Amino acid sequence: MKNKLIERKALKVQQRGNLFIYLLSLSGEELLTLAGISRVSRNEMGKLIGYQREGVKKHVKEISQYLQDPTMILAHPLILSFSSNVKFVSSRGQKTSDGLAVAGTLRIPLPSSDKEKPAWIVDGQQRALAIEMCEDKGFAVPICAFIADDIEMQRDQFMRINNSKPLPRGLVTELLPEVSSPLPPHLAIRKVPSTLCELLNSEKDSPFLGLIRRPSSSKSELEKAVVTDTVIVKLIEDSLSHPSGCLFPFRNVATGEYDQNAIWEILYTYWTAVKETFPDAWGLPPSESRLMHGVGLRSMGKLMDRIMGSMDLRSKDATKLVRRELEAIASSCRWTDGQWEQLGGIQWNELQNVHRHLSMVSNFLIRTYIDKRSQD
Secondary structure: OOOOEEEEEEEEEEEEOOEEEEEEEEEHHHHHHHEEOOEOEEOOOOOEEOOEOOOOHHHHHHHHHHHOOOOOOOOOOEEEEEOOOOEEEEOOOOOOEOOOEEEEEEEEEOOOOOOOOOEEEEEOHHHHHHHHHOOOOOOEEEEEEEEOOOHHHHHHHHHHHOOOOOOOHHHHHHHHHHOOOOOOHHHHHHHHHHHHHHHHHHOOOOOOOOOEEOOOOOHHHHHHOOEEHHHHHHHHHHHHHOOOOOOHHHEOOOOOOEOHHHHHHHHHHHHHHHHHHOOOOOOOOOOOOHHHOHHHHHHHHHHHHHHHOOOOOOOOOHHHHHHHHHHHHHOOOOOOOOEEHHHOOEEHHHOOOOHHHHHHHHHHHHHHHHHHHHHO
16 A cells, blocks of 8 residues: 555446445455544534444454454445545446446545545444454455545434444434434434433533533543433433423424424423422432432423423523422432332332332322422
């Protein structure tokens, strides 16, 4: 690889319009030289960059062991996104095309030390990491590629390619707000909750500021973050999806549109009031406070549906009014110590994020709230 570019025989396949894919092969050494992995993280402004999670060491090791078997076949292609600096040159002659594909050569510039690599791995990062561990870098790696400088297109393809694979829910949660193209129904319904989760974690006045663990969180951010983003997304999803949810009226089931501003006001007001009602339990690790545990947050989410459905958010004292409602259950909660007397004496730290405990705690909170309010 002494030249300034690599030339590889390839097939150019036109799928529709000006959209093309390229089928080729690269040696293991060439792959690692040309292609990088776009790790999910955030820049200094808090904007999401990248889309790939960290490699799973055990899985990578297993693939590496397989690749070093002399009888192995690597039949599944890696999917790369090339920059627009990569050029395709058609072969000369009358039989270079069969009507579906055109034969030619891809000219791929080699990266210099101060420039980005000309390709990103969209699918196959585990295999690429395993290839890096192999002694033999010369065997041919099948590649399917497209050309895109736009990170959004790369992220969109990554989401779609991995749609049927068990991607970590947290990674999907964080990527969804950055995808602008139409999504499958089961992902589309999670986009707004994912966007709101990011707002709760990043808005300076949010009660959850910096408390939500995200795949892009740095080590220093993880030291403060105590809440998993999947819990926040789930409680928002539940309220949006069920007719009894306080967020349900702000979702147009027919068009799929949402009144995101109204939903934000409800979430901000309610959880600010929760933080102020339980200051000693707020912001602690789940091992020290079950309020910040999945069972506590989701149970309080169920109570949110009961309280916020009739709350006037136009009032300048809305947070104060919600806090007054929460006083009905405050003295009965055992988030950081003691026993839940009305729940059979279960210890505060024995509560788990399982259906039985979630149902037990949420029903108790709602029942207690209704009983206290009926006495007023």
